[in-house]
Amino acid sequence: MDLNKIALEKDSHDDLKKFKSKFLNNSNEIYLDGNSLGKLPLKSIENLNETINKQWGQNLIRSWNDNWLKMSEKINFKMSKLINSDNDEVLVGESTSVNLYKILYCLLNSNQYKKTLVTDCLNFPSDNYIIEGLKDYTEKKEISILNYNNNLSCKIDVLKKSIQENPGIYCLSLVTYKSSFLYPIKELNEFAENNKSIIVWDCSHAIGVINIDVKDSKTKAAIGCTYKFLNGGPGSPSFLYVSKDILSHLQNPIKGWFGHSKPFNFENKYKPADNINKFNAGTPSVLSLIPVNTGLDIVLEAGITNIRNKSIELGEYLIKIIKDELLKFDVKIASPIESSSRGSHITIQHKEAWRICKLLIKGDETRKKIIPDFRPEDNIRLGFSPLYVSFIDLFETVIAIKTILENKEYLKIDNSKSEVT
Ligand SMILES: Cc1ncc(COP(=O)(O)O)c(C=O)c1O
Known part of the structure; x- marks a missing residue:
């Protein structure tokens, strides 16, 4: 089964899927910055x-x-x-x-x-x-x-x-x-x-x-x-x-x-x-x-055990697609591979990490805006909050990074940094 189908299949069996509607969501955006600032619950x-x-x-x-x-x-x-x-x-x-x-x-x-x-x-x-x-x-x-x-x-x-x-x-x-x-x-x-x-x-x-x-x-x-x-x-x-x-x-x-x-x-x-x-x-x-x-x-x-279980599944899926799609572009995985030694974000490294983040956040007509966060020197953190991140979000993110790397899109934008990354 291809990775896209696996994501859709996993999302269809996700018991926590319903929790996404408890948050303010933007349908044109994939939010992977849960580990700097989580989303706004509507009830708040x-x-x-x-x-x-x-x-x-x-x-x-x-x-x-x-x-x-x-x-x-x-x-x-x-x-x-x-x-x-x-x-x-x-x-x-x-x-x-x-x-x-x-x-x-x-x-x-x-x-x-x-x-x-x-x-x-x-x-x-x-x-x-x-x-x-x-x-x-x-x-x-x-x-x-x-x-x-x-x-x-x-x-x-x-x-x-x-x-x-x-x-x-x-x-x-x-x-x-x-x-x-x-x-x-x-x-x-x-x-x-x-x-x-x-x-x-x-x-x-x-x-x-x-x-x-x-x-x-x-x-x-x-x-x-x-x-x-x-x-x-x-x-x-x-x-x-x-x-x-x-x-x-x-x-x-x-x-x-x-x-x-x-x-x-x-x-x-x-x-x-x-x-x-x-x-x-x-x-x-x-x-x-x-x-x-x-x-x-x-x-x-939602139950912390259910949240942790989904986080592990998301992490394992993300590692698999990163290995399949991104390692050939000099991307390195900086997080532990073993789920029991890892929290709910996966960090990848690339010498163009900053400009890749900028392009993801900007989005374009072919892809949604994707919000990761950057940590010096060359780390892209992909944080997945199991309450609102789906497997297909991770698939689309990895494909977006792959497209940026394949087309060397980062060469077309400037390298200036903002205060909060
Ligand atoms: C792991 C960790 N410890 C401490 C802090 C500092 O927290 P505060 O700004 O609430 O004092 C942060 C802030 O992001 C953090 O991520």
Whole structure:
């Protein structure tokens, strides 16, 4: 059977197909940028309108009691279902970067682990900047960035050796932003625990598309954003998970009133809440939280196992067509081939990656606009959100790239770059 027919056949049996209609779609566009910004759920438009017009516009301050405080609790509860934590182990609020700072700072000051901070070369730059900024709080006033002699996949034996020789606090991205490498989380958490270490997982590229079971995987701390596969909207707040095993040893460095045990008593002295709420700082960003609620509803309704299964099938199909159609044009696959070591994007490399992305985004009369994203130096990330990406979308994308390469279309356009890629 040819690859086009295989795609149509797979789409016809896709149980998640119906979820696409829950999003605002453009029929002339294939959206493969789920891992920078997910699509807009239609229900979020309705919910935001209601919040702005009725709750804010008419009910004003009364809406804190009537709606907004409860909404935060509801979102935390739904997030706990998604990662299989206890309800009082997770919070949604503030950016990933801020939550990472909070958790690393308090781990460094907890006396539970050696004051050693280690990350690796695959981690997202913002995480490594945050870690660099914390080096004064470490024992040797320095941090380590593990190198694996490539910036695409982790060498597990190198990582384990480091944990053995240099125990302490580690921070890794569960799915790496560049190549989509997926770490064996349970194996590494157990190894870390046996070696008096902890791994803080950045789940930004995993949450909403990978089964994260914090209990089964013995995860102690994690953070992650909600604007990618959870479709929470631009800049939507991140989640922070802290296991009850360590919660009582940790104190939030930002002692704001929403982390107080009784914020509305307005006491002069700070007394932290004796539960996960102590990690709150200021007033929740209500308007940014509304779409997170909807995004979580959609993912919970679809079922994270169904989402992961479709993501694996999409990935395997995409690898097959890339191998069949693109390798002959000097395209390289930069993501792991093995599905169990890969998240929900596949990165391909070509020296003309930037101009290929520009041509895909532009589209023409023979092909739809296709939105991937570019990561330096020569990476094209093809992110497939199983809730709205089909097999035929992937087929059309690969054929579009093949046509661009066959006709050397990139030679006809300029090479200037924009700010957001
Ligand atoms: C893996 C990862 N970690 C951290 C961040 C930073 O998140 P924020 O800008 O919400 O602080 C991002 C942003 O895209 C990311 O992809």
